[in-house]
Amino acid sequence: MSYALPVPTTRLSHEDRAALEAAVAALEKTSFARRLAQLAGRQIGFAGKVMPPQLQQASALAARRALEAGLRVALRSLDGKPARDGRLRHRQLAMASGALGGAIGFAGLPLELPISTTIMLRAIADIARSEGEDLSDPQTAMACLEVFALGGHGEGEKVMEGGYLALRGLFAKSVSDAATYVAQNAAATESAPALARLIGALSSRFGLVVSQKTAAQAAPIFGALGGAVVNLAFTEHFQNLAQGHFTVRRLERAYGQYEVRSEYVRIAREAGFWKKEAEV
Numbered sequence: 578m579s580y581a582l583p584v585p586t587t588r589l590s591h592e593d594r595a596a597l598e599a600a601v602a603a604l605e606k607t608s609f610a611r612r613l614a615q616l617a618g619r620q621i622g623f624a625g626k627v628m629p630p631q632l633q634q635a636s637a638l639a640a641r642r643a644l645e646a647g648l649r650v651a652l653r654s655l656d657g658k659p660a661r662d663g664r665l666r667h668r669q670l671a672m673a674s675g676a677l678g679g680a681i682g683f684a685g686l687p688l689e690l691p692i693s694t695t696i697m698l699r700a701i702a703d704i705a706r707s708e709g710e711d712l713s714d715p716q717t718a719m720a721c722l723e724v725f726a727l728g729g730h731g732e733g734e735k736v737m738e739g740g741y742l743a744l745r746g747l748f749a750k751s752v753s754d755a756a757t758y759v760a761q762n763a764a765a766t767e768s769a770p771a772l773a774r775l776i777g778a779l780s781s782r783f784g785l786v787v788s789q790k791t792a793a794q795a796a797p798i799f800g801a802l803g804g805a806v807v808n809l810a811f812t813e814h815f816q817n818l819a820q821g822h823f824t825v826r827r828l829e830r831a832y833g834q835y836e837v838r839s840e841y842v843r844i845a846r847e848a849g850f851w852k853k854e855a856e857v
Contacts, residue, residue, distance in 0.1 A: 578772065589832060602850075641784075652718070700816050705823045718756070720823075750773075
């Protein structure tokens with residue numbers, strides 16, 4: 578997907594432009610594999626490797642079930658809590674669940690992943706609230722879940738042109754339909770068609786990161802604390818994506834989508850975060 582050259586903008590304040598630049602870096606440059614490499618002190622090297630079919634299938638199924646569990650939390654209890662920054666607490670809880678998963682091994686993935694995903698969803702909701710989102714709005718709840726689909730690109734420095742903006746466009750109808758359904762149905766459940774379609778769309782990308790997480794937890798490079806270390810990287814990865822995602826949404830509310838997205842494209846191109854279709 579290619580984007581036309583944006584019209585230069587001067588409306589964003591210096592502070593908001595700096596926030597947008599940080600958001601672009603988080604959303605376009607961050608990869609889970611790179612974060613793991615930073616923790617391990619060496620290259621992990623997922624690129625070009627084909628995950629065993631058993632791992633791919635188990636990760637895909639676990640990812641879907643984890644997002645279904647997260648959706649249940651989003652539907653019933655993400656609103657009405659005081660504003661706070663619970664990121665450190667959420668990281669600690671995620672490390673604890675990761676240590677449990679690491680001790681159990683591959684067989685523990687279906688048990689551990691819904692727990693760690695629910696913990697991360699709480700952290701994502703806190704970030705959304707800190708950026709001015711109303712957690713009683715179903716659109717916000719669905720945007721929190723959308724974060725899990727934003728981190729599935731590889732470990733290379735560049736992603737396809739369009740990156741985050743293209744992904745949001747891809748999921749826009751599913752997110753909108755799900756939010757509309759929740760707003761109109763007080764007893765909404767994850768089995769409702771609109772919600773099931775959203776979970777299906779998000780889980781395909783979330784599963785890519787889950788398979789990397791599972792492979793890393795099985796590798797000896799992280800030692801006895803592998804599960805906790807990998808889950809720390811897992812949690813921080815999605816917290817960074819959430820910060821970028823909800824920063825963009827805040828700026829869109831303040832300046833309008835066209836203004837912010839035009840500036841987003843300019844920043845991403847100038848920073849060299851995207852590769853053109855001809856380079857693929």
